[in-house]
Amino acid sequence: FAVLAWNTVLPDRRDCLILGLLPVRTRTVFLAKVAAIATSLGVAIVALNIFTGLSFPFLALSGGGLMAALQSFAGYWLAMAAAGIFVCCGMLALQGVAAQLLPYRLFLRISSFLQLAAFFVLLAAYFLKPPGAVPWLPSSWFFFLQQQLSGPLRGEVAIAVHPLAARALWS
Secondary structure (H helix, E strand, O other): OOOOOHHHHOOOHHHHHHHHOOOOOHHHHHHHHHHHHHHHHHHHHHHHHHHHHHHHHHHHHHHHOHHHHHHHHHHHHHHHHHHHHHHHHHHHHHHHHHHHHOOHHHHHHHHHHHHHHHHHHHHHHHHOOOOOOHHHOHHHHHHHHHHHHHOOOOOHHHHHHHHHHHHHHHO
């Protein structure tokens, strides 16, 4: 979502020319933009996870009862929301840094290449995980956060999960 909404996040000259004439405070325009991005991100997260998010807790229902299913349901949705917010904020930060460091015309030229590169880097990091890179990938952090929130883990799994889940919470 963040890669697809890349061009609409920061106001461009046309937005400034149109909205500059209206008697609307800059803060109101900014909050409206944030609300629109948050709503769109929420819809994207729910749309991408609706089937898994509603069927996954039933797997926990067979093993631990209704409370385990509710905990698994809450853990799944909290981890997915946190992961979506993390990726969206990361893309917004990349775009903001590029907008600050590059001149406006160069930013407009390079922006589409950055958008395409960010899309393929996200796809490659998700599907082509190198063997030793699991502790460094955000998808692993949020998977382990979901595992931690879904119920108590025991043994060696709990020892491995805790630091990566903490990294997801910190992120």
